[in-house]
Amino acid sequence: DNNAAQRAAQLRALITRYNREYYELDEPSIPDAEYDRLFRELQQLEAEHPQLLSSESPTQKVGSKPLTSFRQVQHETPMLSLDNAFSEDEFSTFVERIKDRLDSSSEIAFCCEPKLDGAAVSLLYEHGVLVRGATRGDGQTGEDITANVRTIRNLALQLEGDYPDRLEVRGEVFMPVKAFERYNEQALARGEKVFANPRNAAAGSLRQLDSSITAQRPLHFYAYGMGVVSTGTTLADSHYERLQQLQSWGLPVSDEVKRVADGGSCHGYYQDILSRRDALRYEIDGVVIKVDSIPLQNDLGFVSRAPRWAIAWKFPAQEEITT
Numbered sequence: 070d071n072n073a074a075q076r077a078a079q080l081r082a083l084i085t086r087y088n089r090e091y092y093e094l095d096e097p098s099i100p101d102a103e104y105d106r107l108f109r110e111l112q113q114l115e116a117e118h119p120q121l122l123s124s125e126s127p128t129q130k131v132g133s134k135p136l137t138s139f140r141q142v143q144h145e146t147p148m149l150s151l152d153n154a155f156s157e158d159e160f161s162t163f164v165e166r167i168k169d170r171l172d173s174s175s176e177i178a179f180c181c182e183p184k185l186d187g188a189a190v191s192l193l194y195e196h197g198v199l200v201r202g203a204t205r206g207d208g209q210t211g212e213d214i215t216a217n218v219r220t221i222r223n224l225a226l227q228l229e230g231d232y233p234d235r236l237e238v239r240g241e242v243f244m245p246v247k248a249f250e251r252y253n254e255q256a257l258a259r260g261e262k263v264f265a266n267p268r269n270a271a272a273g274s275l276r277q278l279d280s281s282i283t284a285q286r287p288l289h290f291y292a293y294g295m296g297v298v299s300t301g302t303t304l305a306d307s308h309y310e311r312l313q314q315l316q317s318w319g320l321p322v323s324d325e326v327k328r329v330a331d332g333g334s335c336h337g338y339y340q341d342i343l344s345r346r347d348a349l350r351y352e353i354d355g356v357v358i359k360v361d362s363i364p365l366q367n368d369l370g371f372v373s374r375a376p377r378w379a380i381a382w383k384f385p386a387q388e389e390i391t392t
């Protein structure tokens with residue numbers, strides 16, 4: 070609406086003036102904290118009204134004075150970590166424990182996916198527009214990295230289909246291996262810092278205070294679950310089908326996600342992904358196996374921050390390739 074447009078124009082003029090002062094005078098006329106507040110207000114306005122975004126905006130230009138810190142975000146529901154299994158036996162124990170707790174002799178379906186080696190983020194969409202991105206942080210409190218997540222190459226800034234009014238998507242941001250290698254080559258040639266591995270590259274790029282630097286990093290995202298969803302939304306009671314719902318709204322999900330009929334079939338999935346590990350476009354450090362039924366997940370609940378209904382079954386560490 071037009072008072073958002075007027076406010077955005079006013080902020081762009083102010084920030085442009087402060088940028089010039091910051092770079093030309095060594096006595097900028099406002100303190101950093103005030104500049105940060107204005108800069109964030111403009112970022113938030115542009116996030117909520119994508120039509121206001123222009124390449125001329127100081128939020129899109131290299132050379133704008135970067136923010137000095139991120140704002141904090143309180144996750145409405147905790148972002149969970151995962152318990153690990155390091156062997157077939159430990160995984161089988163995970164399945165048996167679930168069967169005991171559910172007192173079910175019948176087989177339990179599982180949803181299996183590769184465990185991406187990146188950085189977990191929370192994306193909040195309101196009326197189909199991406200309005201906030203946040204890091205996992207400690208699971209309860211993360212950092213507001215909205216400007217940075219907006220630069221992710223394969224991310225929908227606007228949802229499609231019959232998406233909920235309010236939808237929080239959780240997933241992993243990663244840098245594909247080829248892009249990581251290319252980035253490091255160029256950084257080396259420019260005498261700049263190289264990253265030790267794609268996970269550090271993704272996490273480091275997301276924590277960049279200057280989003281125009283993040284925009285130069287080839288980051289990707291795959292959704293792995295939902296956080297808060299507006300009430301009244303009809304969600305599938307299968308995790309696998311919920312991931313399909315996310316896809317139907319335009320969100321990227323790994324095509325390696327599979328639903329299997331029982332715990333025994335997870336072993337085959339683990340072996341299959343392990344055998345193809347080096348051929349995948351992204352680095353992984355195991356597979357994530359989840360009870361597929363949402364009602365069963367709710368029956369099982371969590372232990373501290375890790376769900377009883379999910380496990381990360383890790384691969385043996387790869388011999389470290391020294392870059």
Ligand SMILES: Cc1ccc2cc(C(N)=O)cc(O)c2n1
Nearest residue numbers: 149150151183184185241293357
């Ligand atoms: C609940 C949860 C927590 C962390 C996760 C992490 C990944 C991952 N790194 O790919 C995948 C998942 O499905 C996850 N699911």
